[in-house]
Structures are given as structure tokens and as C-alpha cells.
Amino acid sequence: MARTRTYNNVVLLYSNIMIFFIPFVISLRSLTPDKSIHYNDYLVSETGKFEAGFTNIENSQNIYFCVWYKNLNPRTIVWVANRDTPLQNSTGIFKLTDTGNPVIVDGSENTIWFSNASTIVENPFLLLLDTGNIVVRNGSLNDVWWQSFDYPGDTLLPGMILRTNRINGAHNALTSWKNSGDPARGEFSYYIDSNGFPQLFISKGSVLVYRLGSWNGFFFSGVPWETLYSYFKFSFELTEKQVQFKYEPLNDTIVSRYLITPTGFVQRYIWLYQTETWQLFLAGPGDQCDNYNICGVNSDCNTGNTEICKCLIGFTPKSSNDTDGCVRKVKLDCDDRDRFVTYTKMKLPDTSSSWFDEKMSLVECEKQCRKNCSCIAYASLDIKNGGSGCITWFNNIIDMRTGSSSGQEIYIRVAASELGSSTNNRKKKMIAGILVGIGVLFLSITTVGYVIFLKRKKLQNSGRSTTINHEDNMNHEKESIDISTFDFSTIANATDNFSSINKLGEGGYGPVYKVT
Structure with missing residues (x-):
């Protein structure tokens, strides 16, 4: 026991x-x-x-x-x-x-x-x-x-708001970790810049490294947004005092996070229940053109070109260095003679020095831009429902690129002579072609008439004219002589004003037309 x-x-x-x-x-x-x-x-x-x-x-x-x-x-x-x-x-x-x-x-x-x-x-x-x-x-x-x-730390969760005070510039931001094992504040920040029309930036310290773009009604103009709308709804609110942005999943089954990495990339992840892993959904910067202002002012960055930096129409390289940007070839006329060149599918330029109006139409926007000679470009502020609002840029544009699937149209101002010279040359060439064509046609008709005349005369001299009715011969001669007396209006009417439909071909003297 x-x-x-x-x-x-x-x-x-x-x-x-x-x-x-x-x-x-x-x-x-x-x-x-x-x-x-x-x-x-x-x-x-x-x-x-x-x-x-x-x-x-x-x-x-x-x-x-x-x-x-x-x-x-x-x-x-x-x-x-x-x-x-x-x-x-x-x-x-x-x-x-x-x-x-x-x-x-x-x-x-x-x-x-x-x-x-x-x-x-x-x-x-x-x-x-x-x-x-x-x-x-x-x-x-x-x-x-x-x-x-x-x-916020390095992660933007659904419902978390990025905001900036438009009065004093105070803002919250995503800030990267130092490395994957140290959550201390790293070098990179992700925030809304409220200067001009608000836009998203990534900076390394005080240096801007990546601009996601300005809000275009759907998302930020430098980010592909079509697929995002299959999973999320986005909110962008702009008042006189504040601007803020947030996102929410379309349903509770979607688990997502959006973060800035220690190396300065932004990445969006979605949780896959089948594999129990995070799937990378979107990341940026995506290519060389996403690097902030890589081509300098008044240029377009396009990774589809052999040389990714190209001056806008009306501009020429400032130096042999592609990144030095471009300057105007000809000064603006600063009146109604100035023209606007349309660029499509563009990530809009840096909007930190822009002017905007949320209610103005695109036609009114162009008129507003023309009033100020330093206004270099304009575009719709919101591209939803056919477009609305107005945004304008001054003096120089910075950090614009081609090929953005979420891009839009922008109108770049150039002097009339920059477009007019090529237009006038085309008109001069067309008029010269028409005159040459008329000359060739007149010469052909005259030549045919003269050949017929010689043939008739030869027949008469050879004694064979007895087989030809004298009266008919006179009529034919009269007709052959009349052929060479068409005036310009008659020829123009006969060729339907030298329509391309009636064009038979073109030789060294110009185009040849058929008569209808």
C-alpha cells in the first residue's frame, strides 16, 4: 500500500x-x-x-x-x-x-x-x-x-485609406521594410502627391523613382486596371482640403494585400485557397519606361521602339543624350494658328504642375489652353462615359509614355508651321500633279487629232479619198479638229474633278485619267 x-x-x-x-x-x-x-x-x-x-x-x-x-x-x-x-x-x-x-x-x-x-x-x-x-x-x-x-506600414489592406492634406501636404504613406527580416522603416515610400492634380508616387528618400500616374476615373493612368475591376472596387475622393484612395474586394472570399517591397516595387497578391499560397497579381515598375522621367522633358518613352526615347512632334533633341529631353523646333504662334497633335493610349505626364477643372468639357479645355501661350497640352480629366473634365500642362511635360493599356488621349500643342509646312507641300504636289495630268491629257488629245488629220490628208493625196464620202470626211476632220479644243472645265467635269477612281495610271509627266 x-x-x-x-x-x-x-x-x-x-x-x-x-x-x-x-x-x-x-x-x-x-x-x-x-x-x-x-x-x-x-x-x-x-x-x-x-x-x-x-x-x-x-x-x-x-x-x-x-x-x-x-x-x-x-x-x-x-x-x-x-x-x-x-x-x-x-x-x-x-x-x-x-x-x-x-x-x-x-x-x-x-x-x-x-x-x-x-x-x-x-x-x-x-x-x-x-x-x-x-x-x-x-x-x-x-x-x-x-x-x-x-x-500603415508596408501593406495597404482593403479598407485602409491613403490620404493627403491638400492644404499643408501632410500625408500617410506605405513605407518599405529595411529587408525581409527587419520591419524598420526602409528607403522607399508610397504616397499621394497633392501638388497640381493628385497622383501616386514612389520615392527613395526625396528622389522620385516611379510615378503610377493620376486618377483617370477608373484607376491611376500608369497602371493596367481592366483586370483589377474583376476583383476590386476602388474609391478616389478629392475635395478642396483632402484627397484619399482606398480599395475593397468585390466579395468576402477574396483575400488580398498590396505592399511596397524593400527594393521599391509595389506588389498586389491574392490568396489562392486551392494551393494555399499567395499569387502575385500585379507588380510595378514593369519596365524601363516606368522609371521616373527617364527620357527628359517633352519626350515620349516607348519600349516598342529601338530607341525608347523619342521627341514629341514639333520638338527636337536637346543634345545627343536621349535622357536630356527635347526643345521646340519653332516657337508657338500663341493664337488660333497653333495646332494640337493627338497622342493615344498614353500614360499622362506628371500632373504636379498641372491645372484642372472637373466640370469643363474637352472643347472648353482646348479653348482654355489656347488662352495661355505656356499651355503645352490638354486632356480629359476623367475618361469614363466618353470623358469629362479638363487638365492642362504648362511649359514642359515630364514622364509620358506610350503603350499603357489603361492610357488615354492627350493633345500636344505645336506651331502651325510645324504641321502647315507639310500640309502645304502636299497641296503643292497635288496641284502640280493635276496640272501635269492636264498637260499630258491635252498633249495626248492634240497628238491623236494631228495623227488623224495626217492620215486623212494622206488618203486624199493617194487618190483613195474617192472611197470616202466627202461630206463625212469634212465632218470627221471637223470632229478631229474639235477634239483639241476642250477647255479646262470640260476636262475637269469629264474626269469628275480628276477623281482617283478615274485615274488610269501615272508616268513621268504625272497621272493619266479616263474621260467619263
Whole structure:
């Protein structure tokens, strides 16, 4: 009996030891100031789509508080709170202060990270939404006092808004990681530039490297958008004070993320349930012409050409270097004599120095452009439903390219002489051809008449004229003589104004026409 009691005590002691070493995991739906999240604790969204907690990244020993997709493997992180201030061990705590400020402290209660929430919340309540957004609310109210979506990392999730203040230029942005294992802020930023007509840019520090283009009613003009509309709906809102952009999936089964990589590329992924992998859906920059302003001013970049940089009509290379851009051959007339050359399927030029009007028609847009001699080009602002609105460019255009499947028409201003000289030459050549043709026709008719006349005369001299009725001969001679007396209007009418339909051919003297 004693032996059995001893055995049971040993088993009980062993069990207690094992329980002591099993980590105790807590999953919370919400967080209040009286609760906190430690290492191996998790905050879970309502349907379990997203999860938040402390984790390390790849082989790094640093600890970060992150948001990731709960049921997707490998773990895909979409937001990092303390990306620039990692914890060195697993003693960190994520909590909510009494005033509603989310913070991270280490084991010594030193603040590692805190939100910049400036509003004091009386009854703060934090939770993780099924969108991946961490929000702070006032009790059960739906008003959001702070949210992680206002401070994006490298990933733009559905419902997350990119916005820029048009008054002071303040904006949020996607910022790349330093590398795949370090979420600290990298070199590249993705944001909306609100100068002129707003457009999306990627910059490396202060240097612009890729311009996705301006909004054209469907998407940004430098990005193929047709396939995107099969999966997403996009929203672009422009007011006097602010511009903002976001996207949503067309249905809840579509899981997607859009991010900027440590090397400065933007990539859109869709989750494939069949293979349980992320499929790359779209990426940019796509080719050499996507590099910002690679060809210089007043030029067109086209990867389909042997030389990808080509001056616009009316312009000539500034130097032997293709990237130096182009200058005008002839100054503008600055009046109604100026003409506009149409370019189609274009990624519109940089709009940061443009002027625009959302209500003006395209005809009014051209008139508006003509009023200002520095206006170099114009286009429709919105290409939906046949086009609407007006956008104009001044002095020089920058970063335009051919071959964009989502591109549109743009009208480039040139001096009348640039187009008129070639037009006048064509008219002169046509008139010369007509005159030569008339001369050839007149000479042919005269020659035929003269040959007939000689033949008749020869017959008379040989005594064979007795077989020919004298009266008929006189009539024939009269007819043959009359042939050579057609005036220009008669010939023009007979050839239907020298219509190409009546053209028989063309020789060294010009075209020959048949008479109808």
C-alpha cells in the first residue's frame, strides 16, 4: 500500500512539473485598461480572420507586436506597431492606458512604443477588427478614437485609406521594410502627391523613382486596371482640403494585400485557397519606361521602339543624350494658328504642375489652353462615359509614355508651321500633279487629232479619198479638229474633278485619267 502511495505521489509531482512548463495562452477579443497582452497572448478578430500579438520575424531574435492573418501559413504580417523599436526579449507587454493610448512596455515598464493618440477617452475599449484594423473606441460606441489603419506600414489592406492634406501636404504613406527580416522603416515610400492634380508616387528618400500616374476615373493612368475591376472596387475622393484612395474586394472570399517591397516595387497578391499560397497579381515598375522621367522633358518613352526615347512632334533633341529631353523646333504662334497633335493610349505626364477643372468639357479645355501661350497640352480629366473634365500642362511635360493599356488621349500643342509646312507641300504636289495630268491629257488629245488629220490628208493625196464620202470626211476632220479644243472645265467635269477612281495610271509627266 505504501509503495502504491509513493508511486502516485511521484506521478502527481511529475504532472505538476509538466503543467508548470506548458505556456499558458490567452486569446482576447478586446482589451481594456485592466487587461494586457504578454508574449504568447493574442488578440483575435471577431471571425478569427486576423490575430495580433508578440512575435519574432524570420531568424531575428527581436520581438515585435504585429497583426497577421490567423489561418494562413506561412505567417503573413500586415502591420507592426514597434517596427523601429524592437524588444530584445519576450518580457514585453501591450496594454491600453486609462486615457485610451495603446502602449508597449518592456519588463522594467520602460515605454518601447506608444500611439500618438491625443484625445482622452473616458471609457477606452480596444479591439481587432476583421479588416486587420486595431481600433480604440469609447465604450460600446462605434466612434473610432484611434486606429492602426491611420499609420500603415508596408501593406495597404482593403479598407485602409491613403490620404493627403491638400492644404499643408501632410500625408500617410506605405513605407518599405529595411529587408525581409527587419520591419524598420526602409528607403522607399508610397504616397499621394497633392501638388497640381493628385497622383501616386514612389520615392527613395526625396528622389522620385516611379510615378503610377493620376486618377483617370477608373484607376491611376500608369497602371493596367481592366483586370483589377474583376476583383476590386476602388474609391478616389478629392475635395478642396483632402484627397484619399482606398480599395475593397468585390466579395468576402477574396483575400488580398498590396505592399511596397524593400527594393521599391509595389506588389498586389491574392490568396489562392486551392494551393494555399499567395499569387502575385500585379507588380510595378514593369519596365524601363516606368522609371521616373527617364527620357527628359517633352519626350515620349516607348519600349516598342529601338530607341525608347523619342521627341514629341514639333520638338527636337536637346543634345545627343536621349535622357536630356527635347526643345521646340519653332516657337508657338500663341493664337488660333497653333495646332494640337493627338497622342493615344498614353500614360499622362506628371500632373504636379498641372491645372484642372472637373466640370469643363474637352472643347472648353482646348479653348482654355489656347488662352495661355505656356499651355503645352490638354486632356480629359476623367475618361469614363466618353470623358469629362479638363487638365492642362504648362511649359514642359515630364514622364509620358506610350503603350499603357489603361492610357488615354492627350493633345500636344505645336506651331502651325510645324504641321502647315507639310500640309502645304502636299497641296503643292497635288496641284502640280493635276496640272501635269492636264498637260499630258491635252498633249495626248492634240497628238491623236494631228495623227488623224495626217492620215486623212494622206488618203486624199493617194487618190483613195474617192472611197470616202466627202461630206463625212469634212465632218470627221471637223470632229478631229474639235477634239483639241476642250477647255479646262470640260476636262475637269469629264474626269469628275480628276477623281482617283478615274485615274488610269501615272508616268513621268504625272497621272493619266479616263474621260467619263
